Amino acid sequence: MIEVHREICAYCGCCVSVCPEGALELVDAYLDIDTNTCKNCGICVRVCPLGALEAKK
Amino acid sequence: MKREYDVLVVGGGPGGAFAAKTFAEKGYSVLLTEKRPAIGAPVRCAEGVGKALMHEFFKPEDRWVAAEIEKANIIAPDGFKMELEPEKAGAEVGYVLHRKVFDRDLVWMAAGAGADIQVKTRAVTPIMEDGAVKGAILNQGGIAHEVRAGLTIAADGVESKFARWCGVDTTVPLREMETCAQYLMTGIDIDAHATEFYVGNNIAPGGYVWIFPKGDKTANVGIGVGGDRCKPGNRPIDYLNRFVARNFPNGKAIELIAGGVSICQPLPCTVANNLMIVGDAARVSDPLTGGGIYAALYTGKLAGDVGSMAIEKGDTSAQALMPYDETWRASYLGKALERNYQIKEVFVKLNDDDLNAIVHSVSKMNLSDFNTLNLIKNIIAANPKLAIKLGKAGLKSLLDSF
Numbered sequence: 001m002i003e004v005h006r007e008i009c010a011y012c013g014c015c016v017s018v019c020p021e022g023a024l025e026l027v028d029a030y031l032d033i034d035t036n037t038c039k040n041c042g043i044c045v046r047v048c049p050l051g052a053l054e055a056k057k
Numbered sequence: 058m059k060r061e062y063d064v065l066v067v068g069g070g071p072g073g074a075f076a077a078k079t080f081a082e083k084g085y086s087v088l089l090t091e092k093r094p095a096i097g098a099p100v101r102c103a104e105g106v107g108k109a110l111m112h113e114f115f116k117p118e119d120r121w122v123a124a125e126i127e128k129a130n131i132i133a134p135d136g137f138k139m140e141l142e143p144e145k146a147g148a149e150v151g152y153v154l155h156r157k158v159f160d161r162d163l164v165w166m167a168a169g170a171g172a173d174i175q176v177k178t179r180a181v182t183p184i185m186e187d188g189a190v191k192g193a194i195l196n197q198g199g200i201a202h203e204v205r206a207g208l209t210i211a212a213d214g215v216e217s218k219f220a221r222w223c224g225v226d227t228t229v230p231l232r233e234m235e236t237c238a239q240y241l242m243t244g245i246d247i248d249a250h251a252t253e254f255y256v257g258n259n260i261a262p263g264g265y266v267w268i269f270p271k272g273d274k275t276a277n278v279g280i281g282v283g284g285d286r287c288k289p290g291n292r293p294i295d296y297l298n299r300f301v302a303r304n305f306p307n308g309k310a311i312e313l314i315a316g317g318v319s320i321c322q323p324l325p326c327t328v329a330n331n332l333m334i335v336g337d338a339a340r341v342s343d344p345l346t347g348g349g350i351y352a353a354l355y356t357g358k359l360a361g362d363v364g365s366m367a368i369e370k371g372d373t374s375a376q377a378l379m380p381y382d383e384t385w386r387a388s389y390l391g392k393a394l395e396r397n398y399q400i401k402e403v404f405v406k407l408n409d410d411d412l413n414a415i416v417h418s419v420s421k422m423n424l425s426d427f428n429t430l431n432l433i434k435n436i437i438a439a440n441p442k443l444a445i446k447l448g449k450a451g452l453k454s455l456l457d458s459f
Contacts, residue, residue, distance in 0.1 A: 017215050027179065048236070049316070
């Protein structure tokens with residue numbers, strides 16, 4: 001699953017746009033991940049400008 | 058907030074605000090929703106816009122303008138600086154805006170024209186009936202409100218979730234998402250009227266570093282990196298921190314901005330039944346420069362114009378809304394997006410030797426007759442070896458696009 005490091009995330013939404021499953025949603029000042037939809041592909045982890053996302057097994 | 062409107066606008070950036078203003082001025086009932094508690098904040102933008110483009114819509118208020126730009130400098134990987142003089146810099150001669158003020162004023166205008174505004178109110182689900190959008194469920198303060206509308210404008214920016222929920226695939230390929238970080242810096246020694254662009258694979262792979270002045274000793278210093286080039290330890294923030302340490306060791310960052318800009322082609326179709334998609338949500342940001350303010354204003358206003366006619370005729374089907382899609386594609390904007398996409402596809406494949414050669418050769422050219430096609434022809438004439446490489450990189454499609 002994808003973990004959001006909230007101390008790093010600047011809630012910019014960059015990751016939301018590349019998610020092939022549409023599993024990410026930027027709700028104002030926090031990122032919401034639909035764990036039922038997320039396939040743990042890690043594209044969001046790669047694109048984050050700040051390194052706020054981490055894929056955990 | 059009423060239960061029913063002629064038009065629902067999802068997103069309170071420049072595209073949404075301009076659409077809402079346009080519909081309201083024509084007498085339609087409009088609700089604009091913004092999920093954030095404040096319009097224009099947090100900023101996700103380098104804030105530059107071409108003067109001539111901005112003047113298509115208005116003469117900017119003084120309070121919107123942080124700096125007026127008179128020239129642009131491009132710095133090659135080897136440090137060589139090329140100056141583009143005003144009359145040669147084309148649309149890059151422009152304004153650096155205060156987006157927090159600008160965006161809020163645009164929503165203010167929409168409100169003044171009669172639109173209802175709801176902030177900290179997020180569209181969470183479209184209302185879909187018979188394959189058409191009939192409004193949305195809005196979450197405000199944890200309470201779901203059903204708001205029905207004859208026409209909905211998806212202006213929800215780079216995330217572009219609303220159109221996606223309506224069945225339009227808005228996903229941006231990783232390699233075509235420019236991932237960005239920026240500091241608003243003060244106490245830095247810069248030319249207050251020149252934008253600077255640093256290119257190079259060690260500086261900003263698949264992108265560039267920008268310095269956009271915002272007044273005396275103050276500027277947006279930012280970077281965009283191709284999504285596929287972003288790696289742990291080499292993310293935009295890492296490149297930016299290294300650039301700042303090298304170039305502005307005594308500068309002070311008074312704001313951190315993160316964001317993404319799509320550098321893909323626009324959506325194949327920007328309308329659906331009772332739905333129009335504008336601005337970044339439609340993927341109409343410039344693939345080469347990353348600029349999106351003009352595109353959002355243009356498509357937002359056009360959606361208002363075409364959408365109003367469609368409502369008047371009582372038909373807001375995808376087919377009836379198609380003139381919106383066709384008009385922007387045939388416009389200056391559509392042509393610029395197509396051309397700059399092709400240039401971007403070549404640009405991201407250049408190594409530092411290529412970039413050095415291009416910047417050096419351009420600086421020697423007589424640019425009195427400056428246009429992109431002339432520029433490319435001159436670059437090829439000056440760099441025969443580069444021409445072969447550019448050919449392999451898809452130059453033919455580039456030249457064919459003119």
